Amino acid sequence: MGWGEREVVGVEPSAGEQVSVSFRGVAMGVAPSEPGTDPRHIAQPSAPALLSYPQGELLRGGRPHRVLAGSLHYFRVHPAQWADRLGRLAAMGLNTVDTYVAWNVHEPHRGQVRFDGGRDLGRFFDLAQDAGLDVIVRPGPYICAEWDNGGLPAWLTGMPGMRPRSSYRPYLDEVARWLDILMPRITAAQAAYGGPVVAVQVENEYGSYGDDRGYLEWLRDALTGRGVGELLYTADGPTELMQDGGSLPGTLATATFGSEPAAAAALLRARRAGEPFLCAEFWNGWFDHWGEPHHVRSVDSAAAALAGILDAGGSVSVYMAHGGTNVGLGSGANHDGVRLQPTVTSYDSDAPVAENGALRPKFHRFRELLLAATGADPRPLPPDPPMLTPRTLLPVPGAGLLEGLTALAPATDWPHPPSFEELGQASGLVLYRAHPLVPAGTHELTVHGLHDRAQVFADGVPLGVLDRESGALPLTGTGRRIALDLLVENQGRINYGPLLGQGKGILGGVRIGPRLVHGWSVHGLPLDEWPQAEVERAPGVAPPAGGCGFATARLDVGTPADTFLALPGFGKGFVWVNGTLLGRHWEVGPQTTLYVPAPLLAAGRNTVTVLELERFGDRIELRDRPELGPPQEYVETFD
Numbered sequence: 001m002g003w004g005e006r007e008v009v010g011v012e013p014s015a016g017e018q019v020s021v022s023f024r025g026v027a028m029g030v031a032p033s034e035p036g037t038d039p040r041h042i043a044q045p046s047a048p049a050l051l052s053y054p055q056g057e058l059l060r061g062g063r064p065h066r067v068l069a070g071s072l073h074y075f076r077v078h079p080a081q082w083a084d085r086l087g088r089l090a091a092m093g094l095n096t097v098d099t100y101v102a103w104n105v106h107e108p109h110r111g112q113v114r115f116d117g118g119r120d121l122g123r124f125f126d127l128a129q130d131a132g133l134d135v136i137v138r139p140g141p142y143i144c145a146e147w148d149n150g151g152l153p154a155w156l157t158g159m160p161g162m163r164p165r166s167s168y169r170p171y172l173d174e175v176a177r178w179l180d181i182l183m184p185r186i187t188a189a190q191a192a193y194g195g196p197v198v199a200v201q202v203e204n205e206y207g208s209y210g211d212d213r214g215y216l217e218w219l220r221d222a223l224t225g226r227g228v229g230e231l232l233y234t235a236d237g238p239t240e241l242m243q244d245g246g247s248l249p250g251t252l253a254t255a256t257f258g259s260e261p262a263a264a265a266a267l268l269r270a271r272r273a274g275e276p277f278l279c280a281e282f283w284n285g286w287f288d289h290w291g292e293p294h295h296v297r298s299v300d301s302a303a304a305a306l307a308g309i310l311d312a313g314g315s316v317s318v319y320m321a322h323g324g325t326n327v328g329l330g331s332g333a334n335h336d337g338v339r340l341q342p343t344v345t346s347y348d349s350d351a352p353v354a355e356n357g358a359l360r361p362k363f364h365r366f367r368e369l370l371l372a373a374t375g376a377d378p379r380p381l382p383p384d385p386p387m388l389t390p391r392t393l394l395p396v397p398g399a400g401l402l403e404g405l406t407a408l409a410p411a412t413d414w415p416h417p418p419s420f421e422e423l424g425q426a427s428g429l430v431l432y433r434a435h436p437l438v439p440a441g442t443h444e445l446t447v448h449g450l451h452d453r454a455q456v457f458a459d460g461v462p463l464g465v466l467d468r469e470s471g472a473l474p475l476t477g478t479g480r481r482i483a484l485d486l487l488v489e490n491q492g493r494i495n496y497g498p499l500l501g502q503g504k505g506i507l508g509g510v511r512i513g514p515r516l517v518h519g520w521s522v523h524g525l526p527l528d529e530w531p532q533a534e535v536e537r538a539p540g541v542a543p544p545a546g547g548c549g550f551a552t553a554r555l556d557v558g559t560p561a562d563t564f565l566a567l568p569g570f571g572k573g574f575v576w577v578n579g580t581l582l583g584r585h586w587e588v589g590p591q592t593t594l595y596v597p598a599p600l601l602a603a604g605r606n607t608v609t610v611l612e613l614e615r616f617g618d619r620i621e622l623r624d625r626p627e628l629g630p631p632q633e634y635v636e637t638f639d
Contacts, residue, residue, distance in 0.1 A: 045192030045229035050134075051199055052231070053252070058276040058315060060198075066314075067199075067278060068370055069096035069136055070321025073145065075105045076347055077324045079118045080599035081357070084382070085322050086131040088353045091379045092363055093370030096198070097128050098136035098317050100143040101186075102151040103178060105330075108426060108529075110155050113181055125189040129196040136317070137186050138201040139223075141175050142500075145204075146287045146343050148332045148427065149493035150500055157493075157501030158421030164501050165206070167215045179222055187227035199231040201280070205256060207236035207246025209497070216248055235280035238264035243271060252276075256319075258283030258297075258636040261308035279309050281319035284362065285350030286634040289334065289341040290491075294590040294629030296350040301633075303365045310373045318366065322357075323349035325595055328528040328581045329427040332495030333452075340452055340468050342491040344591045345583030346628060355595045355626060356562045358384045385598070387624040388563040393553035395610065395620055399538065400545025402460060402485060405431050407541040408534070409523040417506040417520050420490060427493075428527040430505055432486040436517045438477025445475040447486065448508025455613060457485040475512060484517070486510070487613070527611070532579025535609055548573075553608040553620050560601035564593035564626050567610065569617025576609040578602065590629020596622075 051067070052059050059065055070089045077085055089097055101121070107113045115121060128135050142165050143151035156174055157164055164171055189195030202220050220232060236246035238255040247253040253272050255264045257279065265277045284302040286295035309316045324347050326332075331343040348355040352363035359381065371378055399407065409431075412423075417432045445463075447454060450471050456463040459482050464473045490504040510517045530538075539550040548571070555577075565575065565582070572586045575594055578601070582594045608620060 044224070044227065045190060047192040047229075049198075049230045050191035053274075053276050056274040056276060058278075066310075066373065067096050067134075067136070067317070068094050068315065068374065069098045069134075069317035070094045070352075071098050071281070071317055071319040072322045073099050073102075073324060074121070074124045075102050075118060075330070076327065077322070078597045078599050079120065079123070081597060082124055083127045083131070084357060084385075085324075085353065086128055086133060088357060088359065088363075088382055089321050090131045090133055091381055092321065092352060092367045093374065093376065093378070094133065094318070094321065095374075096134040096136055096317070097321075098138060099124070100145050100147075100151065100204075101137065101139040101182065102143060102145070102147055103141050103156075103182075104147075104149060104151055104153040104426070106182070107153055107178065109424075110153070115185065121185050122189065125196055133196065134191075134198045135189070135196040136199045136201070137197055138204060139179075139182060139186065140204060141178060143204050144496050146332050146347065146495055147326070148330050148495065150332065150495040152501065154421065154426035154493065154504075155424070158419075158503060162501065165203075165209055165215065166212050167218065172215075172218060175219070176222060179226055183223065183226035183228070187229075190228070190230050192229055197230060199233060200228050202232055202234050202248065202251060203246070205236050205242070205246060206234070207242035207244060209245070209500075211245040213248075216246070220248060220251060233278070233280070238267050240267070243267070247271075252278070254278040254280040256281035256283070258634070259305050261305060261312055261314065265312040265314060277312055277314040279314055279316045282306060282309060282316050283319055283634070283636065284352070284366075285320065285323070287323075287347060287349055288344045288590055288629065290344055290586050290591075291588040292341070292590065293632035295634040296631040297634045299362045299365050302362055303369060306366060307369055310369060318352065320347070320349045320351040322353035323347040323351045323355060325355060326583060328583060329490075329492070331492050331583065333492035334496055335494055335499050338469070340491065340494075342452070343495075345585070345594060346591050346626070348626065348628060350634070356385055356387075356564075356597075386561040388557065388561045388622055390624050391622050393555060393608065393620040393622070395551040395553045395616065395618075396539075397544040397616060398540060398550035398552060399542035401487075401549040401613065402431070402457065403542035403545055404538060404549050405429070405487070405525060406433075406523055408538055409525050411521040411523050414520045414522055415518050417486075417510060418522060419507055420504040423505075423522070423524045425524045425526045427490050427504075428529075429490075429525040430488050431523040431525065432488065432506065432510075433521045433523075434484050434510070434517050434519055435481045436484055436512055437481050438475060438479075438512060440477055440479045442474050442476050443513045444472050444511075446472040446511045447506060448511070449506060450488070451502060451504045451507055452491040453489045454506075455487040457487070458482050460485075489613075527574055528581050530581075535576050535579045535581075536607065538611070539609065547616050548612045548614055551610045551612060551616060553610075555601075555606040555608055555622070557601050557603055557606055560598045560603060562598045563596045563601075564623045565596050565608070566593045566621040566623055566627065567617055568619065568621060569615070570610070570612055571614030573610055573612040573614070578606055579609075592627045592629065593623055595626065
C-alpha cells in the first residue's frame, strides 16, 4: 500500500527500547510503555496547547482563531507531490491540513514497521509547515476513510476472537504497542516543540459504531500519556445518538456533516455550552463504489453549506480538500446490509483540488468564501499540472491467467480451503485448486462464506463467477476427476459499520452437491506486495493462453508528466506502471481511467503491465483528463 516502496526498513522496538525521533533536527527520546499498562509516565510539553477555548471562543496562542482546514491523506498522494498539493490547499485560503494515519500502511505485517518514503510522517509535517499550514492528526487507530479495513491491519482483525474498537484486552494491548511506536513521531512535531501539529483526534466517529465509553477514555489517556499536549477532540455525526456514543466529557466535541450547518451548530451548543463550533468533516463531495454512479456535489450546494458554517462562527475541515488515489489495493468497501459495495480506485471525491491537482470551480468559490472570512491576502494560484499528450498503446499478451498465476507463487497444501488470514495475506488474489471426482450428470457447486468474488474453472474452462450474494452454480461431471480452480479476489475490506474486520477468501467450504471438497493446493497472490522484478517477470512465466492473463505495453516518454490510463474493451483486473500497482480497473464503472502521477514515469521507456481476469481489449489509451463516470448529485444521509 504505497507508491512503489517495497523493502521493509524497520521493525517494532522491543520492550523498554527507546524510540528516537526528531522534528527538524530536534531529537527526542520517548520510552515506550509495556503493552496493556498505564502509559502516563511520559512528560507533557511545558508549553500550553496552542489551540484553546477558555471562554468558549477558539484561540490560537491567545488570539481569536478559526481552524480552516482541508483533509489530505499523505498515503493517497505520491510523496513527490506532497509539497505541491499542500501548496494548493494553502492557496485556497486554508490555514490547516488534517490527515489520518493508516496503521495498516505502516505495519502491514506485525512487527514490520515503516516510516520511509510515502510513509514518512515527519517529512509530511515538515512540508505542511513550509506551506504555512498547521496540522491536525487523526491517528485512529480506526480511521474509516473508505480505506481498507478502516486502517486496521488485517493481521490484527484476523486474530481469533479479536474485538476491535472496544475494551477487549488483546485489542488494547496491540493498540498500546502501536501507539508506543507511532506517537513519538507525532508528539515531536507538536506546536509546543516548534512543529505544526496543533490538534489530535481521539478515535474516529465512534458514536456511529459503539458506546464503549471505557475504550474511548482509555484511548484518550493513552494519547495524553504518550505526550500529546495539544488540543484533543472527538468527531461524530450531528445526531444525539452519535454524539452520545462518541463524545467524552472534558474533550472538545465536534461534528461531521455535509449540510444543515445551523442545525449541527445548535445541537453541539445545546450539548456543550462553552465549546466552539467545529465541523471536523465538511462533506463537499463523496466517494464511489464499483457499479454505482459517480457522486458529485454542485458548487452552489457545497458553497452554500460552507458559507453556513462560516456564518455560524464555525471552524471547518473540508473533506476532502484533495482526495488523491486509493493506490494499490488500499480501497475499502461498505456493506448496505444486503451486498458488498467495493470502493473504486480513485478517491477524487469531487474535491476542490482534483486527483491530478487541477483546480476546480469549487476551489475558486471556496477560496472566495475563506478569504472573505479571514481577510487574508490571497496567495498566488498554482497552474494546473502538465499532462502527457494523449496516445494509444498496443498491449502484448503474455502468460495466460491460470498458467501465469500458478507459476508465480508456490503452492501450499491444505485439507480445506484456507482464508486469506490463515495464509497471512491481507489483499490480492488466492487461487484454490482441487481434483474432485465428479459423477456423471449436473451437480450444484456451492461455496460457503465466499469473500468476495470467485472465478470458477473446470479443467481450465471458465464456468462462471460467484460472489458473496450468489454462491452456487451448476457443474457437469463425467465420472472422472477434474481440475477445479477457484480464483478468489479480495475486493476491499469493509471499512465502516458492524462488519468491520470480516475475513477474506473462502471462510466456509466448497461442496459438490452435499459433499465437501477436500485436498486443496493453494497459491497466495498478494499483488500489492510484489516487487518490481516480480511484476516484470510475470508476463513471461508461461505462454499466452486464451483471452486473459498478463499483458504489457511500452510507453515512451520525453518529459514525464501526469496522465490518465484507460483500458477500453478490458473486463476486470489490475494495472502496474513500472512495477508500481496503480489499482483495480473494472468495466462496470463508474471509473474508467486510472491516474498515473508523473513521478511514476521516467524519461525514455516505461512499462505498463496488466493482469486481466476476464477479457483483453485491443488497446490501452492515455488520456489528458479523468473519466470517473456519469455524475449523480450526492445526497447526505445518516444511518
